[in-house]
Structure formats: C-alpha cells, structure tokens
Amino acid sequence: MDSCNLALPKKSLLCLAVGLALSNPAMAAESTEMDDVVVWGTKVSSDSESVGADDMSLKQADHMSDILRDIPGVDVGGTHSVNQRINIRGLNETDLDIRLDGASQHANMFHHIGNLTLNPDILKSADIKVGNNSVTQGGLGGAVNFETKNAKDLLGYGQEFGGRIFGGFADNNNRQTSLTLFGKLSDQIDAVVYGHQVQRDNFRDGEGNEAFGTAGDVVNVLAKVGFEPSEGHRLELSYDVYRDSGDYNPRPDMNGDTNIALTKGRLLLPTNYDRDTVTLNYNLKTSSLKGKATLYNSKTFIERDESKTGWSRYGRESINTATNSNTGGNVTLQSELVIAGLDNQVTYGVDYLDKTSKSEFGGKQYMSESARSAAAFVENTLHLNKKWEVTAGLRFDDYRRDAMTGSDDFNGTTWSLGSEYALTPELTVFANTRTLFKGPELLETFVKYQKDAFLADDIKSETGQNTQGGLRYSQTFGEHFLSANLTVFKTRIDDHIVEEWQRGSYLIKNDGDVEYTGAEISTGYGYENFNAKLSYAQSNNKHLTTGGPITKDGRSTDIGDSIALTLDYEAESLDTLFGWTAVSVLEESNVIKGNKPKEGYNVHNVYAQWMPSNIADLSVTLGVDNLFDETYVSHASRSGVIRGGFTSDDYEPGRNIKLSASYQF
Template identity: 25%
Template structure:
C-alpha cells in the first residue's frame, strides 16, 4: 500500500478516536455513570461481518445443521471452502486464503498458525460451538494480531446458553449413528447455576470407519476419531465475573501420510495423534457503565502433532514428524460507550515456542524457534444521525523472532483500518473499507523443518510481512429480507516461505532458507441474500475469486492460497407446526476450473470438474416431549463423486497426486434430549 494510503488510514483512525475521546467527557464518569445501549455499525450490529461480505453462524444455525465437521459447518457459505478428508486435515479458506492468514480464535484465545499444510494444527469440534463469525477482508484492530485477510471467531457453549427459563441445572444428551463410515457420535453435557456460581461440562466422541466416495471407492485414513472435553466454571460477585475454562481436543487414528491428498493411490496408513489443550481465565464486568466495560483474559495452550518413526532412507522427506507449539498470552481491554457508538482500547500479547523433532537419521534432530508479540489497539464503532457510520481503528505491535540458530530479529509496525457506510434510504446503504496490517515475522508452516538439512537457515534479508485489504459494496435490509454484494481485494506481502532449491547444498550462497514469498492476491466478488416468512427461510450466496502470486494464477498445491473460481450455495428451512416438524436442505455448487489456470511449467494439473451436492434433513419433536428432537440427515443425496475446492487436484505429469474425494451418500439418524 502506498505511503499516502497508510497516512490516510491512520489519520482517519486518529481523528475518529480523538473525537470519540472528547465526546466521552460529556457522558459521565465513574462517579456519575450513564448507562447506554451499545451501538455498532451496519445492519443491526453486524459491522464488518455479514453486511460487508462476512459470515455469521448462530446457535440456531448450528442446531439445524448438526455439523459433524467444519465442512458441514460452512456448507451454506460460498466464501468459505474447506480441505477434504478426515477431521485433522480440514483447514478453512476464506476467499481462497488459508486460515493461517486470519486471526482465528476460540472464545478469544488465538489458535495460531497451521503447522503443516497437509494437516491442520488443531481440530475444531462443532459439537461445542455456540456461534461463529467470519470477518472477511479489512478486520478491526481488536480482532487480534496477524489478521491479514480477516478474522474467524468461534464461541463455545456455556451454562446460560442451554438453561431454560426456571431451570437451575440441566443436561443435554446427543447420540447419532450414520452409515458410510460415519459410525457413532455422542456428546453429554451437564450445566447449572448455584447462587453466584455457574458451571458447564461437556464431553464428545466419535468412532467410525473409512468412508466411500460417490463412486464406491474406500478413502483410506478417513475414519472419525475426534474426542473432546470442554469445562467452564464461573463466579459472579459485586458486579464482577471470573470464568475458568479448559478445553481439550484429540484425534488419534491411522492416517495417510498427507491427509489432504491421495498420494499415488497408496492405501498405506500410519498412527497419527493430534491434540490441543487450552486453559484460560477471563474477567468481565456484569454491571458495565459508559466508561467501564472491561475484559481481561490470560491463557496457555499446547498443540501436539505426533507421527511415529516409520521412515526409511537417508533423507526421509515424507517421513516422520513430531511437532509441538506452546503459547502463553493475554488480552486486556475496555469498551467506552458514547452517544455515537463505542470505542474499544486495549493491549494483547503472546509468546509462542515451536519445537520440531526430525525423527529421521539426518539433520539437526530438534529444531526450536520462538516469537514474542505485544500490541496496543483502539477501535471506534460510530453511528451518526446523518446516515453515516464509521468503524475505524489502529494498532501498534512489536515482535521478536528467534530462530533455531539463535538468530534474533525484532521490529515494530503499525496497522490501521476504516470501514465507512452511508444509508441513503431506509435500509439501503453503500460501504467501503480498507486496512493495512503489519504481520511481523511470519514463520509459515514450521512443520516443514522436519525434512530440512542442518544447514537450513533464516535469510539475512528476512523481513516482516504485511497485508492490504480493500472492499466496497451495497447492503440492504428490509426486515424479512436482506442482501449484499461486496467486492474484495486482499494482498499478502512477504509471507514466510521455505525455499528448498538448495536444500542439501553446502555453499552458503545457495543453501536452503526461510525467506519472504512473492506477493499473494485474492480479488473478486461475493453476494448473499436471505428471505424469511415466519415459519421458514431461504438463502443463497455466490463467490467468485481470482487468486494469484506475483501476478500469476496460483496452482492447487495446498499451502497459503488455493484457487476456488466460482462457488455458490442455496439453502431452505421450513417449519411444519402441525407435525412439530422442521425440514430443510442445502445445495453446494462449484464451477469448473480449467485452462491455463492449472498449468505452469512442470506442474500440470487436470481440469477440476464442476460439481453440485445436495444435503437434506428433517427434525421432529414429539408433541408430548418437546425437549426431545429426532433428526434424519442425508448428505450428498445423489451420491456424487467430487472433491472440495481447497483439496488437491489431479496432476497429469510428474509425481502422481490425486484428489481426495469427499464422502458419498451418507445417512445419519440422531437423537437429542435436554433434561
């Protein structure tokens, strides 16, 4: 982004924040508080989310979808594509950009970068989720550090989300069984309140077998094996609340070496265990005032990826892997409420320690690296009487990077964002947004170190990365219907890149290194629309994205970005009150990718065919037992053979790499009861 744009964004943010601070003086003080309802920008509080090209998935949506994994969680949203295969391989891409380029959090706890592009670093279990927000493109300053292409916020369930009126304690049991490898899945939750305490505990597990694709071919290493635990304990006193939470996710099963592709039609599988443990302590105020609405969070998390020693040969590039990441961090912020809206200010910090063990008999043996980041941010969300709304903010981050050779780099950067909307008629508005985001030293897929020689180094000219986002569009909201169209343009500059051209050279001039990649870019358009009629609703979305690197179209090779072309979804839900029945369905469509898009040099890929997948469900609640729900779901009802757009495509020449096909027709029967 030219310097003039950076200065303009920072200037807009500074003026808005200073004006808001001056206005705060007229609203009251801690001694004389004025209670105000919070106001946010665009479409009833959906600032920077649905109304500007993003996604909001509610608790009701999740209950209707009953998703077994993140592919099903985002099945109604064309802006998000998901890698195929078993649970640990499922990484999301927003507008074709992989999740490491977004600030991903669970209950405010950052999830960190993807360790290896063939397998995700953690497993998001939809059984625990209450809501999801995807902030696409220009993200707010309080979205977190490293929000290059936006942010994804997962929120988990708690006692107050499930307790019914008049209940002091309760529970929920969910059981399901599906064919085509889905097998058994179940969760059990207990929750309640007692005086000033509230508590929540939930366990979930699944056990199945490999699924068959639409042509009846078994896909090895795809058996469900997710297990999870979520506990929360809250205490409120004199207007304050503290909550201690612990979350554990685990997936342990026999998997193929590279889980998001079919390598040479191999059926070989090996033990793989992926775990994540997170402990967090949160403080909030339950009696906020205009000038005092604080939140404090401290957390510690540990990710582990363990694949045992089965490799052979002198340099087992595709062999064993033992990855480990430990993170400790915190967030401290306060929201000031004004006549015009709100201003959130705060600090966040995170220390990350990375460890990679070369199980093979060459190289360094153990690689370690660490990063330390601390940032200060302020974000204003303002709404004016003349129809103009403004969300703008700035953050300053300092980061230190120490590599495996104890080489230390440090730098400081400034990020700024602004989203402006104008309501020119009631319920109709236009908007424009931009952001410049400083990302620090991006170490990329650190799991690649497992196959590097001891001479691998950090380049002398390794620099911090940056991201630039632009978006503009039109939004309409008329009560029972709403829609929007958004044009987006995201550029990622200097992301971490593991150059291996000289992997085994000894000449310092040609040895392999961690450096900065050529610029990535995703630009295109996304549209959404929804209509409701009381007992039902229908919705649709369409996304077209062109992804390039250094001006050339990217190939489907599975790391930072993936070509997605044209994608669309259509869904419908309908209640039939006379029978206590709800039915619905989802249609997913992807256009054909062909031509020069998939061919560059020696990397030749076959065309990716278009596909259409239809999923149907029905849910019945017996009249005498309204706390019981029976659900029948049929996914891929026409048994179509297809692979999701962010999975690998088939290669025509060179090493044989084939797509990892999605499940064929799968029928699932589930029972949920609240007690």
C-alpha cells in the same frame, strides 16, 4: 412465530431452532432473550451475509466443513479428522486470526495435516470476519472467533441443574455420542462438564472407493466454571481437552490410493493429534464500558510412529513428536463517549502471544523455536448523525522470531478507515480500507529441516491493504421479509512470503506481490413458515510479479466461484422443520499453465428435525449429505498431479445418511 410465546417457562426448542435457521435479521431485537434459551447448536454469523445466525444442530456436524462451507467467501479444505483447514477468500488458516474462547489457535504444524483441532458440536458460536477490515484483529485475510457453550447457555428458565444425552449414526462415516451435565452451584457460580466421542470408519467417496487410512476416534472433554460476583462482571475458567487417535495414512491430505502408491503398500502410522486449552476469561458490561480480558495456554501435540516407514534417510524412522504451544493474553474494551455533542464508540486493547515450537525424533530433541508478538490498537466509530458513521483505527505490531535461522525483529504500524451511510432505513452503503502486516512464520513444526532452513538476508514483512465496499438491505412487507448484502473487495499483499524447497533445505523469502479480488452477494427471503437463503461468492487471485496464479504445493490456491441455496419450511402440524441446502462450485481455470482446471461440483444436503411439542426436550434429526453421491474435491483441499504422476485429490465423502437423537433434561 406466535407459537414461540416468550412468557412460557420453557420455550419450544422447535420454534427457536426454526427461528435461528430462518436466518432472519428481523429477530435481532430478540437476541438478548434468546441468548438464555436452551438451543443446542452453533450460531454461525458472518459479515459477508445480511442474514442472521443459523442453528447448526440441523447439520449434525463432525467436521468444520459441515458448518462453514456454505458461508460466502469461506471454505474448509481437508476431509480427514486431522486435516481441517479454514480458507477465507483463498487465504488459509496461517493467514487468519483464529480464536477459541479467546485463545489463539495459530500454528504451522505440518504440510500434510491441518492446524485446527476443533469439535463443532460444543461450539456455541462462530463469528466470521471475512477479510481484515478492523485494527482490532490480526491476520492478513480475516478472523474467526469460536466460542464454546457454558452452563448459562444451557439452563432453561428457572432451572438449577440439567443435562443432555446425544447419540448419532452416519452410514458413511461415523458414530457420535455425548453427555453433558450443567447447573448452578450457587447464586454466583455455574458449571458445565461435557464429553463427546466420534468413532470414524473409512468413508467412501462418490465412486464407492474407500478412503484408506481415515478410521480413528476423536474424544473431546470440556469443563467450564463461571463466577459472577456482581451484575455486569463474569469470570470463566475452562479446560478443553481434544484427542484424535488412529492408524492413519502418512499423508492425510491426499487420497488413499495415492498414499498406497507413494509408500508402495498399505502403510498405516499410529497417530495421536491432541490439543489442551486452558482459558481464563473476564467479561465486563456496564452502561458506559464493556469488554473482555483473556489469559490462555493452548498446546497442540502430534505423535506418529514412523519406525516402519523406511525413512531413515530423513532421520524419521522412529516415534516422533512435535508440539506447538501458544501462551498469551488479550484485553479489548469498548467505551461510549460524547465529544462535541457527537456519540463516539471507542474500542481499544492489547494482544500478546508467545508461541513455542518443539520437536523430538526418536526421543531426542531436535529443535526448539519461538515467535513472540505484541500489539496495541485503538479504533473509534464517530456517529455524525443518525444516518452516517465514520470509523478510524490505528494498530502497532511488534514481532520477534527466535529460530534456528537466527533472531529477527519485525514491526509495523497499520490503520483502518471506514464509513457507513443509511440511504434509507432499509438500505445502507459501506466502504472501508485497512493496511496489513505480518512477519515470517516459523517453519512448520513436524518437519526435520529447521537446522537446514535459511531466512533470506533481505526478507521483509508482508504488508498490503484490504479494501472493500458494498451495501446491506433489509425490509419487511407484511408477512414477507427480504434482505440482501453485496460486498466487493480487493486485497493486495506486498512481499508475499514463501517457503521454497531447495534440495534438502528450505529458503524462506519474499516472492513478489499478490492480489485477491472478488465479491460476495447474499439474499434472504422469508414468508410465514418458509424461508430461503441464496448466496454467490467470487474470488480470483493473481501473482502480480509472475502474472500467473498464486500457488502452493505446485497447485493454484484459487478457490473460485460458488453458489449456495438453502430452503427451510416448518410444518407446525408435524412439529418438524424440513430443509435443503445446495452448493454449486464452478470450474476454476486460473491454474498453472499446462495444469488441468479444478473441476466444478454440485452437492445437495437434505434434513428434517422433529421436536414433538408434547416432549419438549426431545430432538430427532435425519439428514442426507451429498444426496446424489457426487465425486468431488473442495477447491481448498489438496488436488492435482504430484511427483510420479500420481493424483493427490482429497476426495470428499459420498452419500452419507445421518440420524441422531438428543434428550435434554
């Protein structure tokens, strides 16, 4: 990496993109300097890998699956723009703590769509916590913290103002354009304005079949202003607008042929799926104290014209809307203390969320429900010596549910305990355990059954425990670098909560105990300009009460085993980075007795990114997703036979050639 001279006024974008794509932890020491460098892409980091962060601009992402699917233990279900569902170890987004710039994205909108409206292009980072191992986060299955870019991330050395123009084309899916302007308004104030549009066509799967009802437009606008009154203090106000509109099929989580069969014709519903997020963040960093405070409101809104559906018997033959609004705040602080001659790192804070859920059918309000949660936590890492540290934490959650079913309070105290020990400077072993808590969800917003829903009289909160352990290894041998990570886990959830359909009503009840077990293994190797990353993730779930798999919509939720391999090579003489990613998912036979297994599949993506050294601000990226035109369904997506004998399989796009160019000035 000698060509990436840190003393230069502007560092080579190619070197930095390669440096990130190499996934080399040895570069961690340079991370502070790199944070101020102009690199357009999403830095994805995960505690299930021993590798560093990737520059996701190489993947030309337009769906969250493009940047997360090769992370061990993580999958993203859904292919439609309104159907992005993050899955960690078999648990979906309603069981995860997902934040965008600190604002909770928790929602339970509609079983035929996802709850996330996120644009991967503007994301600065995605920090993935695989499994819930710390009391600083909520959720049963883990957390994902997304952060969008700000002007400081984009300004080059000595630069006062700048911009970026981007355009991209994919022959099987979409066209993308974006414009970004950023700069310093004064010595203390900076700002960025970003606009992005995706125009989607009906893509074709690996068999050449058209995905009926997926064509539409997505527009994302972000405005963010930062204010730094003094060193170590930063205020940031942002407004993020997301608009997804199109004539979409009634069930975006199913393939087009099944939609046509179920509605007995080609029925398209004019749909708007929107999000507005306002956040105010305060970041503090001193020698002994650092932290972050966030106030936010994030509103997700869906409108569908169902007036021509013939669904009058459901009271839905009209223009219908549903809104989920999250208003809240959180504070997390971290103090460095010395007690009895031992170093302590104490993390403590509070988290509050007020979620409201409303719907209107034919212009008349049908229901309004709310759920309020408040939590306080403290966690301390005690450094017993240079090799050994022990972490312990305590959290209290209070949850109140005000719904058509009645008002109910749930609360619980959970704890965490973990330890790390460095056997050698290169090899560390770790183990930790954390108890879990979650109250019953509000019924999904865009159904018309809240007045006919029932909360079981004896319902209990979900509780349980996540336990995991493993090792991390990294070492440099001259020009060679080798890393490895092994994690084995078991997550048990007691009093698992389900929504059971009962002839015109929903019963929300406990459904026994469930368990998730598995492992994640990742390795990384680097030599000069060549780097490789190989990972294996295994996940198995079991319903301890029934003895079968955990199910949803009549299908096993087990996402099975997967292998991912990435190879990168930087051809310096060509100013080009070449790469290849292969993901192999094995057949999953842990399904309901009598059902067919979830089929395995192999997907190969190749890419090349050219950043000419004589035009430092130009980037051209060529990629081919699903190179061999595989016909497949993600194990986290809708699949299987439904009523009427139809197959609901949500097929992924077939071969997709992508070409994009950007110029930053």
